[in-house]
Amino acid sequence: MFGGGDSEPPPPVHASVDQPDFVDPDKIRPPDQYGTPLTRPDGSRIPLFDGDPTREQTQQGAIGDCWLISTLGAIAGHMPEAIVNSVRETEDGNYEVRLNAVERSKKSASWVLTGGEIVVTVTPDLPVYSDNPEAAAFADVSRTGVAWTAILEKAFAGLDQTWTQERKDRWLEFRGINDQAAPPEGYVRLNGGKVMDKTEILTQLTGLPARSDSIATERDPLTGKPADRQVIEEFRRLLDENKPILVGSKFPLKDEPGLTHHVEAGHAYEVVRVDERGQIHIRNPHNANHPLPMSIKEYRRNFSTNYVTLE
Structure with a gap:
C-alpha cells in the first residue's frame, strides 16, 4: 500500500479518451469508423446499467481482449458494486471512469495500491463497421442492453495515456518485444491475448490485492x-x-x-x-x-x- 502515516496520497491522474486507435488490421478485419451504437433509433441511449451488473452483460466482440472481458465479467459476478462505483454518466453525455492507481510490487509479482486514482473521461462513440453502424464492433451493447462493459473496455484502451516510460518499457519486456520504442496504443494494444496483467485490472477496479x-x-x-x-x-x-x-x-x-x-x-x-x-x-x-x-x-x-x- 502507499506510504501510510501522515503521507498524502498522490494526486489523481486524469486522461480523456476520445477515439483510441483501432485494432491491428493484420490480425482481424478492423472497424471502419467510430459511430454512436449507444444511441437507439428513437434517440434514447442504451443505459449504463440495468440493475446490478452481471457477468452475462459482458460479451466479447471482434477483438482479442478475452482477458479483459472475462475479468470484467468475473468482477460483475462477484463484486458488482465495484463496477457501479467505477463508472458513471456525466451531465455532458460522457462517462467518467475511476480506477485505483497501482504499481508493481517490489517484493512480489503482484500489483499494489499507490493510494491515488486514475480518472478517465470517456466519450460515448464506439468503433463500428460501416455496414452495421447500429452495433458496437467490440464489447456488445445491443444484446446485453447495457453500456458499462463497452465504456470500461474503451477506458482501458485509452489507459496507455497515463503510462510512464517505465510502464511502457515493462509492457514491451513482458511481451518480449525489443524492436520498437513504444507499445501499440488504444484498442490495438488490447487485441491479441495477454497484453495486460489480469491481477492489475482486478486491483484497479476492486481496490483489493490480487x-x-x-x-x-x-x-x-x-x-x-x-x-x-x-x-x-x-x-x-x-x-x-x-x-x-x-x-x-x-x-x-x-x-x-x-x-x-x-x-x-x-x-x-x-x-x-x-x-x-x-x-x-x-x-x-x-x-x-x-x-x-x-x-x-x-x-x-x-x-x-x-x-x-x-x-
Whole structure:
C-alpha cells in the first residue's frame, strides 16, 4: 500500500479518451469508423446499467481482449458494486471512469495500491463497421442492453495515456518485444491475448490485492491430500469467499492431443462453479459456446496450471 502515516496520497491522474486507435488490421478485419451504437433509433441511449451488473452483460466482440472481458465479467459476478462505483454518466453525455492507481510490487509479482486514482473521461462513440453502424464492433451493447462493459473496455484502451516510460518499457519486456520504442496504443494494444496483467485490472477496479497462482500438481507432503482434491477444494473455497477465478486454455503442440469440451485454444475464461460431483463449470467471455462441465483431469488437459484471483 502507499506510504501510510501522515503521507498524502498522490494526486489523481486524469486522461480523456476520445477515439483510441483501432485494432491491428493484420490480425482481424478492423472497424471502419467510430459511430454512436449507444444511441437507439428513437434517440434514447442504451443505459449504463440495468440493475446490478452481471457477468452475462459482458460479451466479447471482434477483438482479442478475452482477458479483459472475462475479468470484467468475473468482477460483475462477484463484486458488482465495484463496477457501479467505477463508472458513471456525466451531465455532458460522457462517462467518467475511476480506477485505483497501482504499481508493481517490489517484493512480489503482484500489483499494489499507490493510494491515488486514475480518472478517465470517456466519450460515448464506439468503433463500428460501416455496414452495421447500429452495433458496437467490440464489447456488445445491443444484446446485453447495457453500456458499462463497452465504456470500461474503451477506458482501458485509452489507459496507455497515463503510462510512464517505465510502464511502457515493462509492457514491451513482458511481451518480449525489443524492436520498437513504444507499445501499440488504444484498442490495438488490447487485441491479441495477454497484453495486460489480469491481477492489475482486478486491483484497479476492486481496490483489493490480487495474485497469480498455480494449481497443485503433486500430493501434499504434509496432509497426503491428492493434487486433484487440492484443486477442487481450493476452487470451491475461493468461490465460497466470493473471489473470481480467471483461467486460460492451452495452446496444444502438434504432438499433443487437442482440447476437448468446446474449449478454444489460447482463450481466457472464468471458473464460475464447482458442483457437488466435482465438475468444473467455466464461462466463455463471448457469452456463448461455454465449455462443457469437466472433471479436474479434463480441466488439466484443457487449461494451463496458472490462475488469477484476489488474495
